[in-house]
Each structure stands twice: as structure tokens, then as C-alpha cells.
Amino acid sequence: MKDIKIYNLVRKEEKRQKEGIELIPSENYASSEVRKVLSSYFVNKYSEGYPKKRYYGGNENVDELEILCQERAKKLFGVPFANVQPYSGSPANLAVYLATCKPGDVVMGQALIAGGHLTHGHSVSATGIFYKPFQYSLKKDNVYKNNDLFDYAEIRRLAKEHKPKLIWVGATAYPLKFNYKKFAEIADEVGAYLAADIAHVAGLIAGGAHPSPVPYVHIVTTTTHKTLRGPRGAMIMVTNKGLKKDPELGDKVNKAVFPGLQGGPHDNTTAGISVALFEASQPSFKKYAAQIVKNSVVLSKTLTDGGLKLVGGGSENHLLLVNLASVLGDGSGVFAQKALDLVGLTLNKNTVPDEMSSPFYPSGVRLGTPASTSRGMKEKEMKFIGGVILEVIDLLKAYRLPEKEPASAKASAGKGRKDYIAKFEKEMMANKKLKEIRLRVKKLALRFPIP
Ligand SMILES: Cc1ncc(COP(=O)(O)O)c(C=O)c1O
Incomplete structure (x- = not known):
């Protein structure tokens, strides 16, 4: 039996997408291969836990799938650890707080009004309610010239004054390249964890068209549905620098995602992310990013x-x-x-x-x-x-x-x-x-x- 009302809405949305041109920078078109596995049999499965450590039976294929997805993420971004279970970018970021901070700890991030994301400590977000944010903005002068818009002296001053446990670098509305090294110098000076939120530029980084934060930061989060062109989902990665700072950081991230914040992973999304990571590792994706x-x-x-x-x-x-x-x-x-x-x-x-x-x-x-x-x-x-x-x-x-x-x-x-x-x-x-x-x-x- 067909649900005509919903089917008609899908047709209308299809027409809107086909006849218009999408310029919202956080949107993209997942490939038909990604969409195919999203509606595959994996949509029916429950698999709370992690590969080989599940709370449900019948997970032999899901285990293989999730391990493959983690391996592809690790290879593509050059990191030793990846959690591919976050439902989306916002819960992934919240998991980073849970893994690195205690409620009430001081955190720093780019203000929403200056192009940062809500989850970098905005007052209406759980990240600004349960933690104590001091946010940095962009320069207000010379912002229409091609130069780095971050005021590092001001970010350093804020960090030294408030001693954050966690600093975010990454934005939802910033048109230039990030100088991750400069953020790392500040985070290292105050002993903070530095997390790069690459949700917007992940595909550019994977395709070599934007610098990678991996050598400089402890943690990387990303959505999988923007420039990376996968399904709606997210990943949290820990770098070698992160494991050096805290050898248990990967375990802490895993615990924060499940059981800290989520129940069972969306296995069909894991399949979609795996396909997107495969596509992003092909030479054609380099051309796409460029x-x-x-x-x-x-x-x-x-x-x-x-x-x-x-x-x-x-x-x-x-x-x-x-x-x-x-x-x-x-x-x-x-x-x-x-x-x-x-x-x-x-x-x-x-x-x-x-x-x-x-x-x-x-x-x-x-x-x-x-x-x-x-x-x-x-x-x-x-x-x-x-x-x-x-x-x-x-x-x-x-x-x-x-x-x-x-x-x-x-x-x-x-x-x-x-x-x-x-x-x-x-x-x-x-x-x-x-x-x-x-x-x-x-x-x-x-x-x-x-x-
Ligand atoms: C930089 C950044 N981080 C996190 C998110 C949150 O992602 P989601 O909408 O999947 O929760 C976004 C979404 O716009 C974003 O731009």
C-alpha cells in the first residue's frame, strides 16, 4: 500500500531539487550508491555497543561493516582512531565535551555570530548550558581583504585568562583556510585539548584542497553529509597527538558516544558513510574537491x-x-x-x-x-x-x-x-x-x- 501523501511530498522535493540550484554550502547530493545502501537491510538492525562487543545478537555483518568504515576513515584522514557512530554533527561535538571535560569546565570556541557553530559553546546549546564558554570572534577591521580573519593575540589572551579545558577550531561560515598551527600553539600553551570541527571542509581536506588539522589537533569531528558527500551522520577521530596527550582518549570518545549519549548506531548510515569514504578516496574526488x-x-x-x-x-x-x-x-x-x-x-x-x-x-x-x-x-x-x-x-x-x-x-x-x-x-x-x-x-x- 502506497502512502500517497508522503510519496507526493517526495516527488515535490525531487522537482524542487532538480529545477533549482543549491547554493547552501552545507548541502550536497549523496551518490546513488550511498542512497542505495541507506535503504538496505542494515536499516532493520540493532547493534548497541561496538564491533565484537554488542548487546544484541546477529551482528556479524554489522561488525564487519563498522570495522571497515573505521578503517576507511582512519586511512582517508590519516588518524589512528575513528568512531563512526554519532548520529550527526551536534551529538558528535557534545560527545567530545563528555570525553574531555567535566560539567562546568571552561571551554572556548568561535562565536555563532562570527561564523562558529552552536555546539562550540553558544548559550542556547547544551554545550553552553553544561559547560562554561568564553567565545572568540573575528577581527572587525580589514575583513574585506584576503587575510586571516582570526585575532590570535585576542584568542591567546582569552585562553591564558580563562584556562579552557577544550578549544574548538572550525566554523560554519568562514570563507578562508584555517591556520590550525596557530590555534595549536595557543592550546598547547594552556594545556587544552584542541578539537577541529571540519564538518564544512572535510571533503576538501580528503581531496587535498584544504590543509588538514590532523598534525596539530587532538581530536577531529566532522559531519559526513556536507563536502564529504555522504549520508547525514558524523565521525569523531583522535590523532596521534591526541593519543600522546591522553592514551585513553579513544576509549573516552567511545564511552561518550555509547553509552554516554546514544543507543544503537544507525547501521544503514554506517554503510552509507563507508561508501562515501570509498568514493572520497578515489582520484575523481580530488578533482571534485579542486x-x-x-x-x-x-x-x-x-x-x-x-x-x-x-x-x-x-x-x-x-x-x-x-x-x-x-x-x-x-x-x-x-x-x-x-x-x-x-x-x-x-x-x-x-x-x-x-x-x-x-x-x-x-x-x-x-x-x-x-x-x-x-x-x-x-x-x-x-x-x-x-x-x-x-x-x-x-x-x-x-x-x-x-x-x-x-x-x-x-x-x-x-x-x-x-x-x-x-x-x-x-x-x-x-x-x-x-x-x-x-x-x-x-x-x-x-x-x-x-x-
Ligand atoms: C561546523 C559545524 N559543526 C557541526 C554542525 C552540526 O551538524 P548537524 O546539523 O549534523 O548536527 C554543523 C552543521 O551545520 C556545522 O556547520
């Missing part, structure tokens, strides 16, 4: 040539962060996100380092090239996409986010931000030029099938 960066550079240049300001002056990885304040005013990310959505270019509003608005109404947008590159798009298509973004942004110049939300709903009567945005959306949906651009985007998208 093309992601080439595409990002061309897209950046198209946008800067068109007069837009890019954080970091451009992109050295898969991601671009555009500050729209100078062309559309503070808090204008929402206009760009909504209008570009209408033409079939999906990206997200985002804060910028010198943000003058708020995280809910940020002044920038974040976009990237991993998904479009998976479809086979190259420099020529990036110039087209960049041109479309410029055309759409040009149509938005008459709009400005109202200063503030009126104090009461009654007082707002059509003057608040929400009303203004609703009116904006209505006008955009009726805009003839946007409809014409939408056809052009769809035509390009259909020429590049998704895997």
Missing part, C-alpha cells in the same frame, strides 16, 4: 566585480559570505534570500563579522559551491549564477528593512518588519523580471541532473 574551490573563486570574482563586498575578500574554500549592507542596507540578507529562492537559487541569510543588525535579520548571505559542483557545473556556470545573483540584487535596491519592530502588534498596523517583508514577498512573486530569470535558472539546472 573544482569546488575553483568554482568558489570564480563565483567570488563575479560578485566582487559586480560591486559586492565579500568577507575575506573572496573565497579559499567552498563558501562565500557576502555583506549586502552597502547595497541594500543593514539587515537585508532576508530580501536576497527570499528573492533568490523565487528564481531557484537557494542560499541562506547570515551574519557578517562587522554585523550592524541582528542574527535574525543579518546583513549578509552565505552561499557555496559543493552541491552545484557535484552536478558537474564549472567556471562558466558560476559566472552565470553570479550574474543572476547580481541581477536579482539590483532589483532589490528600492527596499530597506524598517528600523525596528513597533512595540506592540496594535501599533504596528502594517509598519513592522514582518508586514514589510510580507509585502516585499508579494511584490517579488508578481515581478515579471524575476519570473524571466527563474526560467533561465531552471533551464540551466535541468541541463545538470542531480545524482
Whole structure:
């Protein structure tokens, strides 16, 4: 019996993905081989525990699968230990706290508003509730030039003052390469564990298009579904440096994942991660990783040539962060996100380092090239996409986010931000030029099938 409602939603999502171009830098297309094993018989199994130490019977194939997955991860990233069971990136990061800290211990990470992830100690995350975070930001000056945006003197000062047990390096919105060595010098000076969260750049590292943190950090966490192009999942790896600091670090990570935080691993996901790791170790993946960066550079240049300001002056990885304040005013990310959505270019509003608005109404947008590159798009298509973004942004110049939300709903009567945005959306949906651009985007998208 077919569940028509769900089936129809799947068809609608398929159409949306095929007819649009995905520019959200954390998204990608898993290969059909990855998707095949995700819905394989492994989906039916329970296997609490670790290979050869399970709480359930019938795990002989799962044991082989999980060991193979660990071995592939270790080989690809050059580490002596890998746990492949975390359900996703956030629980993987929480497991690192559990393995290295006691509740209330001081931790450090990049602030969310500066491009860090919630799980690096944000106050609304369990990591900021159960631990004591001191967060670092990016420089506020010269952020539109191509230079390292981290203020190492300030990070060192914070570390020396607060003596964290754990420091995070890694981000969810940072367009340049990381200098892991400089973070390691600071962590080593204060005796902290240094964990690299490579969720965004894992595929670039695997493909040799971004430096690896492995020689410098104790722990590496990653999601498996972004540039690594696997299923939704995560891994925690311990480096030789990590085992030297604490020979029991691998065991501690294992205990933190299970039984600390999780029950049975998702064996079908383990199968999908194994296939993704196999694919990422092929020569074609090196080409893919290099093309992601080439595409990002061309897209950046198209946008800067068109007069837009890019954080970091451009992109050295898969991601671009555009500050729209100078062309559309503070808090204008929402206009760009909504209008570009209408033409079939999906990206997200985002804060910028010198943000003058708020995280809910940020002044920038974040976009990237991993998904479009998976479809086979190259420099020529990036110039087209960049041109479309410029055309759409040009149509938005008459709009400005109202200063503030009126104090009461009654007082707002059509003057608040929400009303203004609703009116904006209505006008955009009726805009003839946007409809014409939408056809052009769809035509390009259909020429590049998704895997
Ligand atoms: C750097 C970084 N770490 C961790 C995560 C969390 O991953 P998940 O959404 O799978 O929990 C993300 C997700 O966006 C991320 O960008």
C-alpha cells in the first residue's frame, strides 16, 4: 500500500531539487550508491555497543561493516582512531565535551555570530548550558581583504585568562583556510585539548584542497553529509597527538558516544558513510574537491566585480559570505534570500563579522559551491549564477528593512518588519523580471541532473 501523501511530498522535493540550484554550502547530493545502501537491510538492525562487543545478537555483518568504515576513515584522514557512530554533527561535538571535560569546565570556541557553530559553546546549546564558554570572534577591521580573519593575540589572551579545558577550531561560515598551527600553539600553551570541527571542509581536506588539522589537533569531528558527500551522520577521530596527550582518549570518545549519549548506531548510515569514504578516496574526488574551490573563486570574482563586498575578500574554500549592507542596507540578507529562492537559487541569510543588525535579520548571505559542483557545473556556470545573483540584487535596491519592530502588534498596523517583508514577498512573486530569470535558472539546472 502506497502512502500517497508522503510519496507526493517526495516527488515535490525531487522537482524542487532538480529545477533549482543549491547554493547552501552545507548541502550536497549523496551518490546513488550511498542512497542505495541507506535503504538496505542494515536499516532493520540493532547493534548497541561496538564491533565484537554488542548487546544484541546477529551482528556479524554489522561488525564487519563498522570495522571497515573505521578503517576507511582512519586511512582517508590519516588518524589512528575513528568512531563512526554519532548520529550527526551536534551529538558528535557534545560527545567530545563528555570525553574531555567535566560539567562546568571552561571551554572556548568561535562565536555563532562570527561564523562558529552552536555546539562550540553558544548559550542556547547544551554545550553552553553544561559547560562554561568564553567565545572568540573575528577581527572587525580589514575583513574585506584576503587575510586571516582570526585575532590570535585576542584568542591567546582569552585562553591564558580563562584556562579552557577544550578549544574548538572550525566554523560554519568562514570563507578562508584555517591556520590550525596557530590555534595549536595557543592550546598547547594552556594545556587544552584542541578539537577541529571540519564538518564544512572535510571533503576538501580528503581531496587535498584544504590543509588538514590532523598534525596539530587532538581530536577531529566532522559531519559526513556536507563536502564529504555522504549520508547525514558524523565521525569523531583522535590523532596521534591526541593519543600522546591522553592514551585513553579513544576509549573516552567511545564511552561518550555509547553509552554516554546514544543507543544503537544507525547501521544503514554506517554503510552509507563507508561508501562515501570509498568514493572520497578515489582520484575523481580530488578533482571534485579542486573544482569546488575553483568554482568558489570564480563565483567570488563575479560578485566582487559586480560591486559586492565579500568577507575575506573572496573565497579559499567552498563558501562565500557576502555583506549586502552597502547595497541594500543593514539587515537585508532576508530580501536576497527570499528573492533568490523565487528564481531557484537557494542560499541562506547570515551574519557578517562587522554585523550592524541582528542574527535574525543579518546583513549578509552565505552561499557555496559543493552541491552545484557535484552536478558537474564549472567556471562558466558560476559566472552565470553570479550574474543572476547580481541581477536579482539590483532589483532589490528600492527596499530597506524598517528600523525596528513597533512595540506592540496594535501599533504596528502594517509598519513592522514582518508586514514589510510580507509585502516585499508579494511584490517579488508578481515581478515579471524575476519570473524571466527563474526560467533561465531552471533551464540551466535541468541541463545538470542531480545524482
Ligand atoms: C561546523 C559545524 N559543526 C557541526 C554542525 C552540526 O551538524 P548537524 O546539523 O549534523 O548536527 C554543523 C552543521 O551545520 C556545522 O556547520
